[in-house]
Amino acid sequence: MGAPTRIAIILGLGAAAAGAGIWATGATWEDITHMGQPRNVLEIEGQEIRVPQAQTTGERLSPAVAVSTTGEHSFLFTEDEEPTRYDPCMELAWVHNPAGMPDGAEGLVASAVADIETYTGLAFSYEGEVDEVAHFDRALIQEEYGDRFAPIIIGWSDEESTPDLAGSTAGLGGSSSVTGAYGDQRFLAAGVVILDTEDLGELLGESNGSERAESIIRHELAHVVGLGHVEDSTELMHAENMAAAAWGPGDRQGLAIAGAGPCQ
């Protein structure tokens, strides 16, 4: 039995990214105050949908995390050598679909989210359980979530429903790169984590299993906030690393940078 590994699925997510330069009808007051700037639109299932206005005061919600370590880290999306990140002036809403969650996993998801908050300085906001099935071609804006990008979803699956979980892959994580409502600055949105019920269930039956299972969830959440894999096997962002349960110096540097992006 191979040790569970995890990969990032990012291809296909960027494909739904917002394009600029198309006027949409029904201008709002915010549109008028952005006079001369076209509101960006997204194409979702063949329909053009206006990119939601940022619900933001323009101030960070939590203090940025000082970079105090250096080591190998990478980012999944970059634009002009700057990583593409979540907007730290907005809450990162997240939801959980617990269907398929193995025994003993209660609490691990929330604990992993709290850990990512600590190391990124991003503010997550839990919105409860949902029926939406987590997958990577989800619509970025969905009626049930209102006029905003869909919250980060964490769900459970198996290799039949999610072939990318085949073999020893224990989880998948990523976000979409989108533009804000105006301009061409890119942000992350609508993140997805899919966890392998069977792999994590087996792990939870072993000694130190819950610590290792949580480290898998933390690894996938790090993909959600924009981190990619590294070669250094002492970092948690190594693609197949099961040895490290704690963040390495490069992981911590990457997470601090991931949380220090610009606001809209």
Ligand SMILES: [Zn+2]
């Ligand atoms: Zn990974």
